[in-house]
Amino acid sequence: MKKRFTVGVLVIFMLSLCLIASAVTVPGSTGEEEPKVDPAKVIAKIGDKTFTEGDLSKEIETQGKAMRIGSINDIPKEERAQFRRMVLNNMVEKWLILNAAAEKKLTASEAEVQKELKELKGRFPDEAAFQSALQQQNMKQKDIEDKIRETLTIRKVMENVADTTATITEEQLKEYYDEDTDRFKQEEEVKASHILVKVEKDATPEERAAAKKKIEEIRDKITKGGDFAKLAAEFSDCPSGKRDGGNLDWFGKGRMVPEFEAAAFKLKPGELSDIVETSFGYHIIKVTDKRAEKILGFDEVKEDLRQDLINREKGKKFMDWLKGQKEKVTFMNPEDKETN
Template sequence: MKRIAFAILTFALAGAALPLAASAEDKVIATIDGKPITEGDLAVAESEIGSDMGTMPGPQKRVSLLEFLIDNQLFAEAAESEKLDQGADFQTRLAYLKRRALRELYFDKVIKSSVTEDEARKIYDEQVKLLKPEEEVSARHILVDTEEQAKALKEKIDKGADFAQLAKENSKDPGSKDDGGNLGYFGHGQMVPQFEDVVFKLQKGQVSDPVKTQFGWHLVKLEDRRTKQPPAFDVVKDRIMQSLLLRKAQQTAVALRAKSKIEIVDPDIKKAADERNAMIQKQSQPKPADAPTDAAKP
């Protein structure tokens, strides 16, 4: 909530001369001494502080945004009454906020709108083609303390006892016991080596001999074997589009800088910037081949 408080003070000081105003088609949601607060104002406030509200329910979020706008306007009017809207400090803040508003509009209207679902789908399809087939299995297990217990249970299973029922009655694994020892699907590297070495060698429906791990003694039954499927596009779409958005924003920043003449006048800042750029350039250069050591010389 620190960002909210900061935004209130910033807008109060910098926006004192900018009272909220409703356009003809903008719905009024509240008034302060007759001055309207509109849906448009609410939308701008949400773009400013909405991410700080987490998963707040919709109606509650709207109330919080309205409270923010009310405080924003009241602080602005209080600042105006103190004549804080006059002088160089106010003009500097106003110019900065204008540039920031234009930057955000450009980001939303130009960069963000250029990222399409079709583009994300193309990247997804390309990445799926590069994935190597990966085997995964579904298994159940029974975990007990001793080898003797595991052998006794194995005898019962060999005579026709139900594996899942024995797991419910005897397994000491709290995470799978109530589900008949079901571990679901998993791939290589997700289980301890002793367990994995056994389960991936079983045939479907086969039950292993007792297996010892650091957790105790296991009986393992292979339920199924399949090739792991990639995540569905809808599951990863937002992540891909966010990555695309970041890449396009970076590319746009580089292109805009390339077209501009940027000169750092402050000597201390220039020195620090030059040192940083030199370090970045050094880190990006390929490392030379290792020179021979004295021990390797004839």
């Protein structure tokens, strides 16, 4: 599998939060509250558009929830000004980009949003794991869809304002590859399918026993020549069963829950696992292929490298454009403005 240098929509969104989080420490409430501010007070403006203390408070609350921060008072006092400035500038920059999208009539279609959502869900073992991840981030599926739509729209603006016809030579690509070949390490991976008989966390001993009996009967059918994919489609409680005969495609270590991972990586291609119990229930795993760890060769990643260097050029052009747009914004307190 080739190393990819593009980042998924959800990753981009969560990374933006992590970048903010990395700049602040959240040890719990300090007991020192911020002084009250007038929510109608204008703190930045561009043309007829104004940004108020109230707007900033809402944005701080939104990002705080994603970062599990109750309020700005939970941040050490000496770091609050920096956090406030970062959130304000992010809010202004996002408005500038989305305003350009509106002016240029650039928007993500529902089909594009659903395509990204489907790809995102495909990174999880099943729907339950996806919903659990959302819950951990205090998010609902609609929140993710909105963020995907917003991020896709931002991506369209980036492509529009940073269009480039940069020519990347073979020599540049080779030099870039040789800088750090460890970047192209492909970890050991397996390609596997599974059948899940789900067991709820609050299941009774009788319900758990019935689920185990069911999975044992399914495994018995397979060992007697039953078609794994057809049985997955008929019996599996994982969406992958109905969608693709239980196929989970390729995955490396750290992607699945520990019990599932340990069982899958012990199997050889074509082998069937014993019954595997995880927090989701009971599984039967069939490994269909394996790939050993290796360093991908230059020819294998050359086109990805080319796209990465082009994306770097686009990124520089986009940041230059955004800096120019930001010059049009007036910050009431000049110290609030970040210079990228």
